[in-house]
Amino acid sequence: MTSLDTVLDMGGYAAFVWPAYALAIVGLGALFILTTRSVKTQQAELDRLRPPRSEPTSGASEAADNTTGSGA
Amino acid sequence: MHLPIQHVFLKLAAIIQPWAAGLCILCFLFGLPIALLFSPPDYQQGDTVRIMYIHVPAAWMGLFCYGVMAAGSASYLIWRHPVANMVAKASAPIGAMFTALCLLTGMLWGEPMWGTPWVWDARLTSMLVLFFLYLGYMALGDAFDSPEQGDKAAAILALVGSVNLPIIKFSVDWWNSLHQPSIFSMAGVSVDTAMLPPLFLMVGAFQLYYVVVVLMRVRAQVLTAKIRAARLMRAA
Amino acid sequence: MAKRKTQRLYFILLGGLAVATGVALVLTAFEDSIVFFYSPTEISQQTLSPGQRIRIGGLVETGSVNAEGETTTFTVTDTAETLDIVYRGILPDLFREGQGIVAEGYMLASGVFQASDVLAKHDETYMPPEVADAIKAAGEWRGDEAPQQEAMSNSATASP
Numbered sequence: 001m002t003s004l005d006t007v008l009d010m011g012g013y014a015a016f017v018w019p020a021y022a023l024a025i026v027g028l029g030a031l032f033i034l035t036t037r038s039v040k041t042q043q044a045e046l047d048r049l050r051p052p053r054s055e056p057t058s059g060a061s062e063a064a065d066n067t068t069g070s071g072a
Numbered sequence: 073m074h075l076p077i078q079h080v081f082l083k084l085a086a087i088i089q090p091w092a093a094g095l096c097i098l099c100f101l102f103g104l105p106i107a108l109l110f111s112p113p114d115y116q117q118g119d120t121v122r123i124m125y126i127h128v129p130a131a132w133m134g135l136f137c138y139g140v141m142a143a144g145s146a147s148y149l150i151w152r153h154p155v156a157n158m159v160a161k162a163s164a165p166i167g168a169m170f171t172a173l174c175l176l177t178g179m180l181w182g183e184p185m186w187g188t189p190w191v192w193d194a195r196l197t198s199m200l201v202l203f204f205l206y207l208g209y210m211a212l213g214d215a216f217d218s219p220e221q222g223d224k225a226a227a228i229l230a231l232v233g234s235v236n237l238p239i240i241k242f243s244v245d246w247w248n249s250l251h252q253p254s255i256f257s258m259a260g261v262s263v264d265t266a267m268l269p270p271l272f273l274m275v276g277a278f279q280l281y282y283v284v285v286v287l288m289r290v291r292a293q294v295l296t297a298k299i300r301a302a303r304l305m306r307a308a
Numbered sequence: 309m310a311k312r313k314t315q316r317l318y319f320i321l322l323g324g325l326a327v328a329t330g331v332a333l334v335l336t337a338f339e340d341s342i343v344f345f346y347s348p349t350e351i352s353q354q355t356l357s358p359g360q361r362i363r364i365g366g367l368v369e370t371g372s373v374n375a376e377g378e379t380t381t382f383t384v385t386d387t388a389e390t391l392d393i394v395y396r397g398i399l400p401d402l403f404r405e406g407q408g409i410v411a412e413g414y415m416l417a418s419g420v421f422q423a424s425d426v427l428a429k430h431d432e433t434y435m436p437p438e439v440a441d442a443i444k445a446a447g448e449w450r451g452d453e454a455p456q457q458e459a460m461s462n463s464a465t466a467s468p
Contacts (some may be wrong), residue, residue: 007109011119016184020123020177021108024130027173028281031165035288042295049302112436116402121434150316187400187427193344231320235331248343248365250410252432264435 078294081155085287092287096280103273111270121267123181128255129275130174133282134202135237137167140286141209142234145227155290157223160230161213162289166282168206175199186250194243195251198236205233345410348389356415364391364421365410365429373405384409395423402428 010017107125114121144160147153178196179189190196209226216222244253255263263271335342345365346354356362366384373382379396393411403409403426411423 010122011113013118013120013184016180017108017119017122020126020180021104023176023180024126024173027169028278031169032281032285035285035292039288039292039295042292042299046295046299046302049299049306112438114434115437115440116430117434124434146320149320151313185400185402185428185430187403188425191344191427194342231324232327235324235328239331239335247339248345248347250344250427250429252430255432255434257432262431262433264439266436266439267434 077155082291082294085291089284089287092280092283096277096284099273099277099280103270103277107270107274112264112266114267117185120181120184123177124267125270125274127174127177127181128271129278130170130177131199132275133278134167134171134174134199135240136279137163137170137282138202138205138230138234138237141167141230142237145230149224149227149231157227158290158293159286160227161223161293162286163282164206164210165289166285168203168210170278171199171203171206175203191250193249193251194247195240195249198240198243201236202233202240205229205236209233347386348384348391349386351391351415352389358417359414361412361414363410363412364393365408366391368403368405368407368409370405384411391421392419393421393423393426395426397424397426399426400428402430 008014103125107122111122111125113119140163141160144153144156144158144163148157148160175196178199182191183189209230212229213222213226216225241254243249244251255261261268345363348364348366351362351364364384366386369383369385369390373380379394380399381392381394383390383392385391393413394416395411395413408429408431410427410429411421412425412427413421413423416422
């Protein structure tokens with residue numbers, strides 16, 4: 001327990017160290033989620049406007065795009 | 073908008089992205105516990121030195137993203153590379169986020185150590201200017217009726233603003249400041265070897281995070297261009 | 309087409325040069341406002357009007373700190389000149405003898421600096437306490453003041 005307390009206490013600087021790491025997680029996390037969301041909504045919008053099958057000319061490039069989506 | 077270069081880029085991105093994401097997670101998995109638990113406190117600053125493992129990599133990413141943005145803007149303005157402009161536009165919000173993170177963690181560090189969260193010294197002020205340059209770049213891109221006009225205006229702003237990069241870097245050498253000089257100098261690195269693993273792991277994690285997110289954001293822009301083209305086709 | 313690209317390249321290079329020159333001129337002109345603090349030597353060379361607010365920076369001289377209740381008096385030095393400072397309030401955690409500090413306030417008629425704020429400045433060396441002890445034990449410590457000295461006078465060579 002004491003070791004956990006010392007870790008949480010951060011030598012008396014807990015109020016500064018922990019918020020710094022929390023901000024990092026919130027900042028990086030929020031931008032990541034916003035980005036994945038925008039890719040998903042854009043992809044959905046494009047699929048709605050232009051169903052992949054109905055357009056044989058660009059079928060190959062659409063398939064390439066879909067693999068990118070699963071990679072994220 | 074079916075430029076072959078965009079598809080080469082997206083195919084390449086599809087290969088790079090999962091590797092970058094995996095390595096990024098690994099860097100965080102090792103870096104965070106070492107930074108928070110297993111690295112030593114500083115002889116003067118105690119445990120507040122752990123803020124450095126966020127603050128310093130975030131500052132470097134803030135500068136790095138701007139460098140990419142300026143280079144991409146230049147190659148867009150000169151050679152009209154569409155992908156270069158997309159990379160520049162994709163880097164802006166990431167750089168803004170890292171710059172904000174640098175400023176905020178700096179405040180959390182300055183309050184207990186300096187005795188103040190903020191002073192208007194050359195380093196802190198020039199870093200705040202960098203943050204506003206990011207905001208200005210993003211706002212300017214959307215402020216025009218035609219997207220191409222907005223892109224050009226924003227690209228010019230990015231180039232003009234790049235004069236701030238050397239000012240940030242050398243602000244602590246050129247003028248008396250409250251902020252200490254860089255940990256990397258001609259004399260070598262002034263951080264003990266016990267503190268370098270968490271620092272470099274966090275640098276790696278942030279850098280790989282950038283790769284993952286910037287590729288996704290470029291992809292989103294390609295999709296936007298395709299949607300626009302598809303709408304025009306429907307309207308026609 | 310290639311010709312236009314070269315033209316744009318030169319235009320941007322020239323524009324960049326112009327912007328950089330302009331900014332460099334402005335920064336040089338405003339050097340006094342960009343400098344965050346002055347050293348005791350710089351203060352001794354200037355004539356300050358009474359009550360003029362200014363920031364001074366230096367190292368806290370060893371053995372000079374005297375605390376009486378909430379009032380602390382101490383001396384800062386840049387190794388050439390010294391300045392006595394009186395301050396009422398809470399000092400930052402890093403305030404200690406040999407530490408670089410920046411004090412904001414004004415000169416009293418007695419030649420003592422009345423500080424309203426005291427900030428601690430630290431250098432860019434980071435190490436675990438054990439390493440610091442080992443270096444001190446080996447007698448190779450540059451002294452708390454050596455790296456601090458560099459940190460406090462980093463612009464001494466750049467500013468005229």
